[in-house]
Amino acid sequence: MEAKDRRTRVTKLFLVFLRIGAFTFGGGLAMIPFIKREIVDNNHWIEEEDIVDIFAIVQSVPGVIAVNSAIFVGYRVAGFLGSVASAIGVVLPSFIILSVIALFFSTFKSIPVVANAFEGISAGVTALIVSALLNLRKASIKDVYGWIIAACVFLIMTVTDISAVYILLASAILGLIISYVRKKKGW
Amino acid sequence: MLKLFFELLITFFKIGLFTIGGGYAMIPLIQQEIVDHGWMTFKETVDMIAISEMTPGPFAINSATFAGVKTGGITGAVFATAGVVLPSFIIVVLIAKYSARFMEKPVMQSALYGLRPAVIGLIGAAAFSIAMTSFFNVPVNNGTIPFAGIIRDIGSVIDFKAIFIFIVAIVASIKYKVHPILLIVLSGVLGIILYGI
Numbered sequence: 317m318e319a320k321d322r323r324t325r326v327t328k329l330f331l332v333f334l335r336i337g338a339f340t341f342g343g344g345l346a347m348i349p350f351i352k353r354e355i356v357d358n359n360h361w362i363e364e365e366d367i368v369d370i371f372a373i374v375q376s377v378p379g380v381i382a383v384n385s386a387i388f389v390g391y392r393v394a395g396f397l398g399s400v401a402s403a404i405g406v407v408l409p410s411f412i413i414l415s416v417i418a419l420f421f422s423t424f425k426s427i428p429v430v431a432n433a434f435e436g437i438s439a440g441v442t443a444l445i446v447s448a449l450l451n452l453r454k455a456s457i458k459d460v461y462g463w464i465i466a467a468c469v470f471l472i473m474t475v476t477d478i479s480a481v482y483i484l485l486a487s488a489i490l491g492l493i494i495s496y497v498r499k500k501k502g503w
Numbered sequence: 504m505l506k507l508f509f510e511l512l513i514t515f516f517k518i519g520l521f522t523i524g525g526g527y528a529m530i531p532l533i534q535q536e537i538v539d540h541g542w543m544t545f546k547e548t549v550d551m552i553a554i555s556e557m558t559p560g561p562f563a564i565n566s567a568t569f570a571g572v573k574t575g576g577i578t579g580a581v582f583a584t585a586g587v588v589l590p591s592f593i594i595v596v597l598i599a600k601y602s603a604r605f606m607e608k609p610v611m612q613s614a615l616y617g618l619r620p621a622v623i624g625l626i627g628a629a630a631f632s633i634a635m636t637s638f639f640n641v642p643v644n645n646g647t648i649p650f651a652g653i654i655r656d657i658g659s660v661i662d663f664k665a666i667f668i669f670i671v672a673i674v675a676s677i678k679y680k681v682h683p684i685l686l687i688v689l690s691g692v693l694g695i696i697l698y699g700i
Contacts, residue, residue, distance in 0.1 A: 380564065392599060407588060410559065413560070414555075415577055415580055421550070421554070436692070436694015437553045438633065439666070440672045444687070447677050449626050463620070465620040465624065480532040488618050492617065
């Protein structure tokens with residue numbers, strides 16, 4: 317890749333991910349179709365089959381799906397600089413918007429009407445999380461062990477003060493043990 | 504001040520590192536860390552979730568920025584946001600560079616076999632504690648529910664308005680697939696009407 321070509325690609329990556337960050341609501345999964353259209357259909361930077369693999373990978377590693385996708389795609393298209401430009405691009409709109417909101421939120425919330433609205437919104441957020449939970453469950457819990465793990469985690473989180481970090485580590489180890497025993501015993 | 508910035512960076516690095524399965528999965532971890540550090544109250548974290556849903560961009564970035572500004576101004580937000588992105592950066596660049604097949608290794612798949620249901624349990628716990636603060640007028644600290652208090656004053660603490668809004672919203676979401684932003688606007692309007700009278 318020529319140096320000039322790389323520079324153009326880095327700039328373009330930044331602008332593409334800036335747009336993706338500014339116009340997608342509802343988090344990572346909602347961004348996937350946008351990323352595909354910009355990267356595969358409009359700019360032909362990555363083949364269609366490859367982008368599917370990339371999305372599968374970025375969803376199973378830690379981190380935010382949108383940011384992971386930006387970093388991976390950026391790296392593939394223009395190397396390390398590409399991944400930095402893409403990550404900054406996708407994060408920047410959130411950063412600016414949320415900074416402004418956070419600066420004024422306390423003042424805003426002291427208005428009675430706004431406070432009432434947020435009382436209602438807190439019930440609405442509960443509904444949103446419950447419905448996301450129901451959607452995620454299908455892909456996440458495959459058998460009775462899955463149900464047991466989910467139920468134990470729920471109880472531990474609700475009743476104790478143990479950090480979610482330790483609970484996740486323990487679950488990963490449990491997953492390894494169950495898979496190992498299953499393979500050994502053949503069930 | 505420098506200590507706070509460093510703490511924001513480390514805390515959000517931890518949150519970024521242990522977020523598996525996207526935005527909602529990090530809600531319990533974010534709440535736990537932010538409330539434990541005394542950076543926000545539990546109730547404020549619920550407001551933060553609502554704001555994140557209504558604004559563009561990923562939830563994790565939105566909440567890192569929000570929590571950063573609240574505690575350490577714009578500089579705080581830079582540290583928090585850098586912290587939450589950094590683990591992704593390290594892991595994803597390594598994978599993109601060396602082996603895209605890394606995730607297909609049996610050991611990763613086995614770990615995920617345990618992690619995926621755990622994430623469901625985590626989100627369930629987050630939903631439960633948010634529901635408790637919303638449906639009952641009792642203070643919830645760090646997601647731990649004061650069951651004794653709820654049972655003692657059951658009649659006076661139940662918030663029927665909130666339960667009504669929840670039912671409307673859950674039906675709208677599951678049955679009619681109403682968009683999250685619209686759903687939040689709807690519950691806000693219901694809140695203004697019901698709590699205003």
